Amino acid sequence: xxxxxxxxxxxxxxxxxxxxxxxxxxxxxxxxxxxxxxxxxxxxxxxxxxxxxxxxxxxxxxxxxxxxxxxxxxxxxxxxxxxxxxxxxxxxxxxxxxxxxxxxxxxxxxxxxxxxxxxxxxxxxxxxxxxxxxxxxxxxxxxxxxxxxxxxxxxxxxxxxxxxxxxxxxxxxxxxxxxxxxxxxxxxxxxxxxxxxxxxxxxxxxxxxxxxxxxxxxxxxxxxxxxxxxxxxxxxxxxxxxxxxxxxxxxxxxxxxxxxxxxxxxxxxxxxxxxxxxxxxxxxxxxxxxxxxxxxxxxxxxxxxxxxxxxxxxxxxxxxxxxxxxxxxxxxxxxxxxxxxxxxxxxxxxxxxxxxxxxxxxxxxxxxxxxxxxxxxxxxxxxxxxxxxxxxxxxxxxxxxxxxxxxxxxxxxxxxxxxxxxxxxxxxxxxxxxxxxxxxxxxxxxxxxxxxxxxxxxxxxxxx
Numbered sequence: 223x224x225x226x227x228x229x230x231x232x233x234x235x236x237x238x239x240x241x242x243x244x245x246x247x248x249x250x251x252x253x254x255x256x257x258x259x260x261x262x263x264x265x266x267x268x269x270x271x272x273x274x275x276x277x278x279x280x281x282x283x284x285x286x287x288x289x290x291x292x293x294x295x296x297x298x299x300x301x302x303x304x305x306x307x308x309x310x311x312x313x314x315x316x317x318x319x320x321x322x323x324x325x326x327x328x329x330x331x332x333x334x335x336x337x338x339x340x341x342x343x344x345x346x347x348x349x350x351x352x353x354x355x356x357x358x359x360x361x362x363x364x365x366x367x368x369x370x371x372x373x374x375x376x377x378x379x380x381x382x383x384x385x386x387x388x389x390x391x392x393x394x395x396x397x398x399x400x401x402x403x404x405x406x407x408x409x410x411x412x413x414x415x416x417x418x419x420x421x422x423x424x425x426x427x428x429x430x431x432x433x434x435x436x437x438x439x440x441x442x443x444x445x446x447x448x449x450x451x452x453x454x455x456x457x458x459x460x461x462x463x464x465x466x467x468x469x470x471x472x473x474x475x476x477x478x479x480x481x482x483x484x485x486x487x488x489x490x491x492x493x494x495x496x497x498x499x500x501x502x503x504x505x506x507x508x509x510x511x512x513x514x515x516x517x518x519x520x521x522x523x524x525x526x527x528x529x530x531x532x533x534x535x536x537x538x539x540x541x542x543x544x545x546x547x548x549x550x551x552x553x554x555x556x557x558x559x560x561x562x563x564x565x566x567x568x569x570x571x572x573x574x575x576x577x578x579x580x581x582x583x584x585x586x587x588x589x590x591x592x593x594x595x596x597x598x599x600x601x602x603x604x605x606x607x608x609x610x611x612x613x614x615x616x617x618x619x620x621x622x623x624x625x626x627x628x629x630x631x632x633x634x635x636x637x638x639x640x641x642x643x644x645x646x647x648x649x650x651x652x653x654x655x656x657x658x659x660x661x662x663x664x665x666x667x668x669x670x671x672x673x674x675x676x677x678x679x680x681x682x683x684x685x686x
Contacts, residue, residue: 250335250337252330252331252334252337253319253635255319256315259316259319259341260313260320262316262341262344263308263309263312263316270305270308276289277294280294284677284678284681285680295363296359298363298674299359299364300351300352300359300360303351303360303364303388304348304351306482307388308344308351310620310621310624311395313624314485314486314620315398317485317489317627319398321631322405322423322426323409326419326420329409336397339397340397343390347389348391350386351383354379354380354384357380358379359378360381360383366384366447366467366471367468368447368466369459372447372451372458382451382452385451388444389445392437392440392441393441395433396433396434399429400434402427403430406423406427406430417506420492421508422485422489422491423488424488424509425485425487426485428512428513436477436520439470439471443471446458447467469524472523472526475523475526476526479616482616483619483620486579486620486627489624489630490579490623491508491558492630493573493575494576495561497567497572497576498562499566499567500566501561503558507553508554508557511550511551512550512554515551518543519547521543524536525593528540528541528603529599537596538596544591545594548587548590555580571649572626575629576622578622578653579623582614582618582619582622582657585614586613586618589607589614589664590611593611602668604672606666606673607666607668608667608673609660609667614660617660618660625652669684
């Protein structure tokens with residue numbers, strides 16, 4: 223176990239803050255950067271919401287012609303990329319930047335300028351992504367499967383803008399993760415061991431290792447894609463292997479699910495004890511299961527590829543690992559429920575979002591485990607069942623945890639309280655709206671409705 227830092231080791235003091243708006247351009251203070259990450263994520267969350275609204279309007283009835291196929295693919299690609307890389311991840315990094323030094327007793331991040339640099343790389347990556355609108359947006363899907371992302375299938379420069387944007391955002395996120403690791407190891411308060419940290423800081427710390435190991439896989443794949451597109455390389459086409467792209471992408475893509483959910487779990491692990499008026503049940507089990515998830519997240523990536531045609535032993539190995547990772551996840555849910563049990567529960571807005579998170583994330587996790595059963599996966603992998611599962615994990619899970627954290631930490635960040643009345647109205651609208659949209663998609667998927675299509679026939683149960 224890492225020893226506590228010496229008393230003489232102190233993190234760099236935060237730089238003085240200009241009082242006018244230029245402070246936001248030059249600041250290296252972790253609180254300011256955290257707020258900027260939150261603002262950036264909120265902006266792109268709004269943009270991603272508009273994009274998905276256009277998609278849902280197109281899919282509102284069979285044979286609709288509001289969007290053409292290419293336009294729908296462009297909205298689809300931008301929506302997925304925006305929500306993952308420019309909305310959810312920046313918001314989580316915002317909470318991490320703001321809270322981690324405060325919780326572990328550091329004055330600032332270990333490398334304040336590097337911290338600011340990571341933010342601006344992410345922000346400029348978002349600008350580059352949307353500059354593609356000038357040349358034709360990317361249209362190969364947020365996963366950019368080869369050969370759909372290769373020429374001539376994707377001939378516009380939009381895919382090149384997409385790859386450049388993701389490379390820049392990935393670099394910014396990786397630098398921030400390394401900064402978090404060093405800050406946690408070197409600048410914890412004297413006497414605070416790793417196993418004594420608040421659970422939010424612990425999960426952010428572990429999450430940073432996942433980022434550091436997962437994002438290089440995506441960066442390597444993006445570089446190879448650009449070699450293919452710009453230089454006529456043959457990594458994924460012309461004698462290369464389209465499946466190779468899937469290996470690289472999902473070696474990043476499945477750990478990415480936990481990159482987006484681990485800090486959210488940390489928020490839930492802070493909110494539930496406060497409003498249950500009890501300590502978290504089984505601290506070491508919650509912390510230890512996080513380590514298990516960090517390791518196993520890299521061992522399950524190929525369950526996204528069961529339909530590719532792997533040999534039976536390979537499929538069985540990844541099916542087993544997919545079932546195995548449900549155990550540490552289930553431990554967390556058990557600990558949260560045990561903390562609620564016989565607690566003096568206050569149903570504040572943060573607590574309502576936390577309870578909704580537990581219910582919806584658990585449901586999404588159960589549907590995820592069903593994909594470990596190979597015949598079920600083969601039947602449902604390209605259906606709306608996957609869309610429903612994915613959104614229950616990330617929106618019903620991560621989004622609700624972020625909203626819980628927003629209401630919980632807002633007074634600390636701003637010195638003002640949010641309205642409980644309006645907060646509860648918003649909670650019920652979001653909860654009912656979310657489940658109204660995505661719950662039915664499980665049934666549509668089991669009836670065979672395909673995903674990733676811009677229109678569909680008027681078959682029984684699909685259109686009405």
